[in-house]
Amino acid sequence: DTGVSQDPRHKITKRGQNVTFRCDPISEHNRLYWYRQTLGQGPEFLTYFQNEAQLEKSRLLSDRFSAERPKGSFSTLEIQRTEQGDSAMYLCASSLVGGISYGYTFGSGTRLTVV
Amino acid sequence: GQQLNQSPQSMFIQEGEDVSMNCTSSSIFNTWLWYKQDPGEGPVLLIALYKAGELTSNGRLTAQFGITRKDSFLNISASIPSDVGIYFCAGPADSSNTGKLIFGQGTTLQVKP
Numbered sequence: 001d002t003g004v005s006q007d008p009r010h011k012i013t014k015r016g017q018n019v020t021f022r023c024d025p026i027s028e029h030n031r032l033y034w035y036r037q038t039l040g041q042g043p044e045f046l047t048y049f050q051n052e053a054q055l056e057k058s059r060l061l062s063d064r065f066s067a068e069r070p071k072g073s074f075s076t077l078e079i080q081r082t083e084q085g086d087s088a089m090y091l092c093a094s095s096l097v098g099g100i101s102y103g104y105t106f107g108s109g110t111r112l113t114v115v
Numbered sequence: 116g117q118q119l120n121q122s123p124q125s126m127f128i129q130e131g132e133d134v135s136m137n138c139t140s141s142s143i144f145n146t147w148l149w150y151k152q153d154p155g156e157g158p159v160l161l162i163a164l165y166k167a168g169e170l171t172s173n174g175r176l177t178a179q180f181g182i183t184r185k186d187s188f189l190n191i192s193a194s195i196p197s198d199v200g201i202y203f204c205a206g207p208a209d210s211s212n213t214g215k216l217i218f219g220q221g222t223t224l225q226v227k228p
Contacts (some may be wrong), residue, residue, distance in 0.1 A: 004157075022209075031214055042119075042203050042218025043158065056213060091157050095214055102216065106157030 004107035006092050020078045021110045025094030028102065031059055032075050033104065034067055037089040041110045046090075049075060050097065082114045117142050119204055120220035127225045134191040138204030138224045147187040148205040148216070149178050158203055162189070194226050 005024040013019050025032050030051050035043035046065070047057045051072040061067075064082075069075040079086055089111050095104035118141045128134060138147070146165055150158035162173050164180035164187060171178055175192045191198055201221040208215040 033214070037122065040220070042205070042220055043216075044218070045215050048213060056215065091158075096186060097214075103163055104158060106159070108155070109157050111155070 004092055004094050004105050006090075006107035006110050008110055009108060010113075011109045012115060015082055015084060015114055017082055018078065018080045019082060019112065020076055020114075021090055021092075023075045023077070023092030023107060025074070025092070026105060027073075029096050029105075030072065031095045031097055032069055033093040033095075034075070034077055035093065035106075037090040037109070038087075039089060043091055046077075052092075059075045074096070079112075081113075084094035087112055087114045117206075117217050119206065119217060121137070121202075121204055121219035121222050123222060124220070125223040125225070127227065128194055129195060130196060130226050132194055134194055134198070134224060136189065136190075136202060136224075137186060137188045138219050140206065141184045141185075143184040144187075144206040145184070146207055147180050149176075149187070149189050150203045150205060150218075152201045152203065152221070154200070157198065161202075168222060186205050191224075194224075196226050196228050199226050 007022045034046040037043045047067050049069040061075050064080045067077045074095040089109045091109045093104045093106045121138045131213040149161045152158045167184050169180040177190045179188045201223050203221050204219045205216045208217040
């Protein structure tokens with residue numbers, strides 16, 4: 001197991017375009033989280049899944065954002081009509097319910113730049 | 116809402132020196148976590164604390180869960196160049212079992228060889 005994988009590592013897009021990021025969690029982990037991190041700040045929670053169910057969404061997740069985890073394995077995060085304010089690092093993490101509380105593993109992130 | 120405040124915001128030290136940083140909360144936490152983030156990478160969990168007063172070590176790193184449950188401390192002894200990075204404290208964002216975390220704004224550490 002190579003840990004949590006995120007693809008792409010970097011994405012530059014023009015304002016108004018749609019982008020999609022992928023996260024592959026650790027295979028036996030049933031929880032998957034998305035966070036956003038802007039420069040000089042800590043990660044901020046966006047949403048999480050338990051298996052394929054999306055259980056919570058932050059107010060930060062506007063209606064331009066959508067996340068899916070169709071088979072309870074990998075997840076995608078799509079941003080429609082990107083804005084410059086969407087420029088950030090998008091981090092994915094996974095954990096096992098019933099495992100060590102909050103001891104989850106982050107991926108290396110996708111750095112989004114909207115120009 | 117909950118907030119975590121880390122200090123100092125940044126530190127520039129000489130290799131071999133000891134480092135101390137802390138994190139304070141506006142509310143009580145039952146878990147404290149310390150992460151390190153290298154440039155262009157995701158945060159990596161260093162130490163997890165689950166009990167008030169707990170002192171836990173991981174190599175040259177030692178973290179303490181404050182008695183008031185509103186603060187935590189991280190110490191690094193005999194710093195080396197690879198300690199460079201951003202250190203974040205984190206705790207549960209709410210009392211439900213979602214695993215959702217709230218993070219501080221980070222302490223940036225630079226080590227001069």
